[in-house]
Amino acid sequence: MIRIQQQRGRSAGPLHAAWAWALRVAPVLFMALLVALGAGTAYAQPVSPAEVLLFETNHLARTRAPSALFYDFRKVSNVEAGFTDTVELDLTKEDGHMHARLRFLSGERKRELPDIDDAHGNPVLLGFLEHDIAEMKRLTGGSTTYFRKRIRMALANTAQVSKQTISFQGKSYDGQAVRIQPYLDDPLHARFEAYVHKTYTFILSDAVPGGVYQIATTLGTSGPGRTINATADAAKGVQAGVQPGALADGRVAKRPEKASDPPSIEETLTLVRVTDQKR
Template identity: 30%
Template structure:
């Protein structure tokens, strides 16, 4: 898979959708152009931008996150997934890393990206990405998460993707936060969305309708993505899923 710009990733995850995740699958349509994607922002997002709080889509997909990375650097992310569901449908607990190897792109603010997604028998094919303004780690994390979730729920992955990107577009809470970088506190943003709450057919989620996605970003971290998490707990407090990815400062 080759991706020329971060706008392509935005088109995949944040193109305009209608209906709920439980609705009949809509007919496939061509991915919108970057201009069309930008025009599709809801009024709430545009209003938020005017108040100084960026939208979730801006922070995760629109911002030129690679501008603060050094050519020929490596960005390493620690990954963890575990689940307490009986019979282990998500598989054994997994701890591994995702490494992005950067090379100069066609412009000073872009990078060509080689991906090493996990190691050994866990290795997954991913990339490369050419001339990226944004950080492909967001789409890599979400796509990997989506594949496992669809398998466990025996659901059409398109249903789930529509709900997640609707949640990021329309139902995300964006708040200021602090991030520790090199022993110092710097400014960042925290994004939280629960896309499956109140869906008309939450029984399809098999108790995971509270699935919560949390993202932390900061312009002071190379690639701007500090961490991402998808988590769900049972009514008795048991852990149904905890999946995390975080920037490794020592390795980066």
């Protein structure tokens, strides 16, 4: 059985280094993922529809610059305290090239990520995956290489792509959802059995700035692929006096009713607003 450890540790070094190097060298985010998730320089398999949607699509093609995209990030857990925080993507353009600066979370949770001088894909995808893998390593002591490999294989071989309707700023738009369960058929599931049903959901739409509307992971019994209306939740939080980056109250930090309750962790990143930075 997996042992969820309570201590916090710094464990993102190798992944961070690979991710930073890849983003500086590769002009397309898909190539960055291959390096960051351990695919090496050769990749003989045909590219799957899920990989095309996530990492071979220019998500920023229709996004005006300069502008700032703001995402709501929230964690709900019965393992440790949950929280709400923000992710900000600042975009500027010079000589036809899109420059991207990602500010992923804040305070002690902040992740230092490299700027991208010629961005095509949305950096929040790799930012979220880096955070996710680092958290799994922290909680389990597992190998980052193992987690990278399982995510990469799931995107290439077993990802499900479906139509998805999203709601952004009071309007409905067509989108697509990519769902994977990287550990479902894992031969090593006995070592990480709490992750067997972990589900990743990526929701994309050409109609929203940045192309990426929501990224979510679910570990527990809340049901795979459940999405959270973070726009509405964030508004309620502001009305209740909960500020971004503050430790959340019982709405997002629930404790197990019984010691025997299985671990439950949900993390969700959702686009909530866009600000035009032109003066």
